[in-house]
Amino acid sequence: MNPTQTRILQFLKAHPAAAASAISRGLGMTAANIRYHLIFLEQAGLIEVEVSPLEKGRGHPAHLYHLSIHAQQHNLVCLADILLAELMKEATPEASRLLAQTLAERLIQKGSNLTVPPLKQSHLTQRLTGVAQSLDPFHYQARWEAHIGSPHFMIGQCPYLAIIDRHPVLCQMDAFLLEKLLSRPVRQVAKIGQGSPVSTTCIFEIDLQQAAPA
Numbered sequence: 001m002n003p004t005q006t007r008i009l010q011f012l013k014a015h016p017a018a019a020a021s022a023i024s025r026g027l028g029m030t031a032a033n034i035r036y037h038l039i040f041l042e043q044a045g046l047i048e049v050e051v052s053p054l055e056k057g058r059g060h061p062a063h064l065y066h067l068s069i070h071a072q073q074h075n076l077v078c079l080a081d082i083l084l085a086e087l088m089k090e091a092t093p094e095a096s097r098l099l100a101q102t103l104a105e106r107l108i109q110k111g112s113n114l115t116v117p118p119l120k121q122s123h124l125t126q127r128l129t130g131v132a133q134s135l136d137p138f139h140y141q142a143r144w145e146a147h148i149g150s151p152h153f154m155i156g157q158c159p160y161l162a163i164i165d166r167h168p169v170l171c172q173m174d175a176f177l178l179e180k181l182l183s184r185p186v187r188q189v190a191k192i193g194q195g196s197p198v199s200t201t202c203i204f205e206i207d208l209q210q211a212a213p214a
Contacts, residue, residue, distance in 0.1 A: 101176045
């Protein structure tokens with residue numbers, strides 16, 4: 001989580017149900033910049049937004065932001081950040097790759113819906129649809145699209161958005177997870193919140209020419 005997002009959470013802890021304009025004034029930042037970070041905090045499940053009713057039918061309803069129950073009740077985001085930082089301290093690229101692969105395998109073991117049927121028993125389109133549906137309990141908001149050359153597997157919500165900037169190993173983990181479930185190599189070509197224009201999804205290209213390494 002970057003410093004601006006941390007400051008927004010601290011502001012909302014002291015000022016519940018604040019509009020973006022109030023947050024921007026309180027932090028001395030532009031409303032556009034604040035709204036940019038509010039989007040990602042909401043996607044990460046750390047804040048919630050409610051729409052206030054109009055007063056006597058005038059103007060537009062205000063969007064008020066407050067900390068989610070998830071953010072108020074525990075400190076798991078901070079703990080996960082610390083644990084990953086310790087694991088990755090002085091890690092080599094190979095060690096990073098092995099950690100990402102291990103985390104992906106553990107997710108598959110933990111997720112009762114994450115099955116890997118033999119490729120011969122399912123058409124790739126069926127497999128893509130099945131994998132997208134099986135990821136629902138992990139809050140990825142996954143789907144796929146057909147594209148010339150290779151299908152694109154899309155992740156509409158990053159469950160690790162609050163710490164992903166500091167821990168790219170989690171992007172590697174997602175790639176290994178998809179490779180294992182799809183039995184195809186994948187390559188990440190877009191990340192949520194990055195690029196120009198800014199991407200609203202994480203996108204993985206699927207290699208149709210070869211099977212994923214065991």
